[in-house]
Amino acid sequence: MIKSIGGKKLDTAVFISGNGSNLKNLVKFSLSKKSPINIKFVLSNNKKAKGLNFSKKYKIESKIFLFSNRSKSENQILKHLKSRKIKLICLAGFMKILSKKFIKRFQGKILNIHPALLPKYKGLNTHERVILNNEKYSGCTVHIVNSKLDSGKIILQERVKINKKDTVQSLRKKILKKEHILYPKAIKKLISSL
Ligand code: GRF
Numbered sequence: 001m002i003k004s005i006g007g008k009k010l011d012t013a014v015f016i017s018g019n020g021s022n023l024k025n026l027v028k029f030s031l032s033k034k035s036p037i038n039i040k041f042v043l044s045n046n047k048k049a050k051g052l053n054f055s056k057k058y059k060i061e062s063k064i065f066l067f068s069n070r071s072k073s074e075n076q077i078l079k080h081l082k083s084r085k086i087k088l089i090c091l092a093g094f095m096k097i098l099s100k101k102f103i104k105r106f107q108g109k110i111l112n113i114h115p116a117l118l119p120k121y122k123g124l125n126t127h128e129r130v131i132l133n134n135e136k137y138s139g140c141t142v143h144i145v146n147s148k149l150d151s152g153k154i155i156l157q158e159r160v161k162i163n164k165k166d167t168v169q170s171l172r173k174k175i176l177k178k179e180h181i182l183y184p185k186a187i188k189k190l191i192s193s194l
Pocket of ligand 1: 022
């Protein structure tokens with residue numbers, strides 16, 4: 001169960017692999033008075049992830065775990081999260097699949113944002129597939145992470161209309177904009193429902 005004790009912000013970790021626009025957005029959100037989270041730690045499996053520049057800028061502790069041996073990396077990560085008293089993990093463009101064991105240790109406390117309207121278009125290359133299928137709508141989803149890929153309980157979703165002129169790039173851009181609104185909202189919803 002996720003508890004914010006006496007109005008104190010929940011210590012949160014964000015896991016990234018790339019650009020980190022969601023990380024940037026979540027950090028900004030966490031700095032506002034009304035935010036229920038405090039981002040204490042950023043993890044990346046990629047030392048070249050652009051998002052790491054952002055954690056540096058905001059002086060947030062960050063660490064790289066390459067996941068060349070998943071079980072070893074996850075054990076080290078679990079120890080690290082415990083010592084930092086992390087209560088919530090937000091995946092934000094994190095490209096590694098966490099083990100069942102890891103997810104169990106943070107049951108109901110790992111969130112992910114996916115750039116499609118789940119349960120449709122799980123997995124990778126969502127925008128490409130959505131455009132190929134001539135869908136009229138796509139969007140983004142924040143969900144709890146369980147042991148099946150992109151299949152945990154949905155917290156919030158936002159729909160985006162696709163125009164005939166949309167390309168993979170323009171759709172990605174439109175959806176990212178919505179993601180930046182949706183993720184903080186979903187975090188608030190999850191925490192206030194507990
Ligand atoms: C986002 O589209 C997110 O939904 C997906 O990966 C992308 C990450 O973008 N899981 P960014 O690194 O946060 O800019």
